[in-house]
Amino acid sequence: MTQPTNGDDKTGRKFGRRRKGEEKEQLKELILKTASELFIEQGYSAFSMRKLAAMLGYSPATLYLYYKDKDHLLFSVVDDGFTRFRQELAQASSSTSDPWERLDRIGEAYVQFGLTYSTYYQLMFMWRVDYLFEAKQGEEVPRLAAFQVLFDSVKYAQDHQAVKPGDPYVYSDMLWASLHGVVALAIQIPMFTPERTAKLVNHTKDMLYMALRS
Amino acid sequence: MTQPTNGDDKTGRKFGRRRKGEEKEQLKELILKTASELFIEQGYSAFSMRKLAAMLGYSPATLYLYYKDKDHLLFSVVDDGFTRFRQELAQASSSTSDPWERLDRIGEAYVQFGLTYSTYYQLMFMWRVDYLFEAKQGEEVPRLAAFQVLFDSVKYAQDHQAVKPGDPYVYSDMLWASLHGVVALAIQIPMFTPERTAKLVNHTKDMLYMALRS
DNA sequence: ATATTTAATGAACGATGTTCATTAAAAGGA
């Protein structure tokens, strides 16, 4: 009993099955997926390589054939969160051409992401902010590019006379800081019930609108 | 050489010196002070009981005669930060009777604390937020009381027709979230130079002023 | 059938937080 079933993975053979490179990618992805699950379930501090290995049915040492170390693995988890975050903001931005509507939807998407994927948000913006700046191997888009969307939308709104003239950097910093502050409180302070959070979000939006409109 | 001098502490005798209860308090304080130093120098993740014991010249086990475990020790560190934080805000609040000046000074004190004691701020409001809610043994003032100052000043300003009518909870939440957002970005994102941070702080203050004034 | 390549492993190392029986210095009593 409990003898390894010949399923999609984890067949009985544990040694030296040769992978065609494609299979290696698959396992690497499976590790990442499982790591995300473990991370989301148990949180950052309870995340351990040995637990992850146990979940996968592999020896801890095997993980190091696919990821250099724990840090790089977590970095990949963060990176996934970041592309998702960027996509969400970009989609909100391109969903309308009205300058204010655009800013509003971006703000909404920001908060929504933070509240929905709060564990990710914490890892990305509170616990491992350092990951934000490591320009890693596969280069791709830098992590911080997610906030370019914010800045671009501010400039866009200024070009359309929807946002008052002034340093667009400060304006997008204000947006960033306000949204981050709201999300941070909402997901970390238990007294922030959905109702209280919603009120705060709405008032903060109004505040930003008042402060930035031309 | 390096033979234990008969100084204020750490005499040669290592065993069973009996303490009069007062001395025990002193050592407990020394441990806390040294823990704060270690924590500030090395950060949260590099903080270890064994390093701390080495700094003090004691065995790791000794620490457990004075603090239940690492968590309680760090909690005491956080608690120190919190009383300091509360004091700073309270002092700013009582330094003037002008409603807006008061709110402004509280905001200034908040940001100043965050930037000055950034390591504390991170531990208190980002990494170990859970400490905020543990009503510990010596009861004293709950950690969250620090934010009562914010709320009180909003109400005070409303009573003096300086802040417009409306739910004072939302208003103080807005203050809290905005200030936290600014501080969080400033101390975590290296691109936030002092200049950029100062601009952000000023604009955020103006924004809050516009949004809350009657 | 044999040799080569390589995915996976077990065992080990150092560091961590924590517990507990043991030690020896101080205090109290004769």
Added chain:
DNA sequence: TCCTTTTAATGAACATCGTTCATTAAATAT
């Protein structure tokens, strides 16, 4: 002064952690 009791401090041990590396055996190549 000697003996007993109290107790501050310890060393050794345990479990857990991240990580490395020589070893194993399955898949492939010859």
